[in-house]
Amino acid sequence: MTASRRQILTGAATAAASALAAALPAQAQSGAPAALRARRLKPGDTIGLVSPANATFEREPLEIAIESLQALGFKVKPGAHLRSRYGQFGGTDAQRASDINDCFADDGVDGILAMTGGSGSNRIVDKLDYALIRRKPKFFGGFSDLTSLVNAIHLQTGLITFHCPVAGSEWNEFSVQQFRAVAMEGQAQLMQNPPSERGDNLVPREDRISTLRAGVARGPLIGGNLAVLCSLAGSPYFPDTRGAILFLEEINEYIYSVDRLLSTLRLSGALDQVAGVVLGKFTNCGPGNGGYGVLTLDEVFDDYFLPLKVPVYRGAMIGHIKKKFTVPVGQLAEMDASAGTIRLLSPAVN
Template sequence: MSTRRSFLKFAGLFPVAGFSAPVPPATLKPRRLNPGDTIGLFCPAAPAYSREQVTIAVESLQALGFKTKMGPHFYDRYGYLAGRDADRAADLNAFFADPTVNGVIAMHGGWGCARLLPLLDYGLIRRNPKPLLGYSDITALLLGIHAKTGLITFHGPEGAATWNAYTVDWFRRVLMNAEAVTLQNPADKGDNLVQVQDRISTLTPGTARGRLLGGNLTVLSHLIGSPYLPDWQNSILFVEDVGEDVYRMDRMLTHLKLAGILDQLSGFVFGKCTRCDAGSGSYGSLTLEDVFADHIAPLRKPAFTGAMIGHIKDKFTVPVGIAAEMDAGRGTIRLLEGAVQ
């Protein structure tokens, strides 16, 4: 017994072959999108229920100057999924392999992207870097692909999003113009004495630098413990959500805390939590402000809420994995370099 204890104590001093922490892949930027490029549209999660919605998405991308191509299994359906896992993954792999496709956009989210992660060809994706865009459940693909390949992915509009002037402007600046933008909320007061909509709330003032990582909080928290999350050390975490009770938001942030993720961050940004109010009948409920006070304020790291990130019409395009600087007092996220080549 003493020999075994001595061996374990000695072995703990050195990394064991096959058990050392994986080295994160080098950051890889995709090529910028240009008018005339072809966008691959695919359904990685929920089915495409509305053909009119698909037509609007196609016409919106054409109005931006793009051509579109749909995956062979685009209209498949398997219960609440857009076809079998292997077929949905095959569509995404094929788009990265196809030299005529310049970027890939998810039609919409739902549930199902995490089921594809073991089926993707990460070597193929790294050899053929292209912009991948979406939000909500697409968070699983954005984080998983970045973790496995180093490819910068993009939390932004899906095909079914509202392609309005605000959303299109950030899409163009980030993905087409390769600008090192400063993401900042609109400051329109309307006919009010002060700004009411899209306000920023500073939790902890200050500035911080790090890689931008994040997405939908529910999806992200369900990937903890898998090999499809990136290294969080000195990163800026941005999260958003929709339709979650406050206690669930509390539970998920507690999960991030217990997993050691919150302690590794250099900064924290919360976007929008759409339809996440305590609601009627929630006697004794905490508010989101209470939850942030419990979990984020004690970190004593720059943090703010209210960024234009989430299930909203007017949204940023946020690169996942790019170096950035946040200013919690001003409520800004400044990219330190362009996210595409």
């Protein structure tokens, strides 16, 4: 083979490889584990109920949570330390981690759901048996403080996890429909806010969508609670946001704190290569006692997200609200910032 022909063939092969790499999701390019899907949940399955974060201090919330899961058609197996307490946590770090590991190891448990959020999940993120989880993938879900665990498990194992109601959440009709469609029926769900009711008002005021930058984007869904996500920065458990649709929500943070948290994402490089951004509800995130001598949330979001020149919308049913989407972390999806929708490109469960 002549040198010139060899160069032509080598160049063609290199171009083909580059084109293939460009077509792959960021996780595949970065060498992260290939996506794993849990078996879909079905009535009669057993849910392992665990407390990876805060303790539950009264009996009644536990009773309501168990009855809610039973009303969904599940059997419930409480973790060995579900009712434990260490300070504000649902047991010691070792106890809380062992309950999760034991549920993944237990062939009689079909899926795992957190009882509540709060704080403490970061303390056990390095104590999970990720090799075990890869061998025995199961549904794992929760939101708020569980942001660290659903993202870490996906990053370390490839398992698609779920940013969804915790067992102690209000299981209203909207949240139940979303959960069933994604986790039980395996639908390629279109996540769209419920029709706004205007009541006595001239126009609807609740659950509105605001488009910051129009457009359509595709990528794996990554994200959750802003503060918890930022707390993982610099660790091996911080998610890979390259090519991702980043979704964020928050509660009880002053606007200056939201600004600081978003600066952490920007300075860490997490915003540099996102495909799009979906902002959920930022509940009770106001200016504080100083009033509007500070930036508004609108201004903060514009400052951080408009320069990215990717589709962005605000107001998705994600966060500390009664009606919630079930968002599969790691699942490929398409967002439409003008329509205010997220569409799963395939089922998130087998």
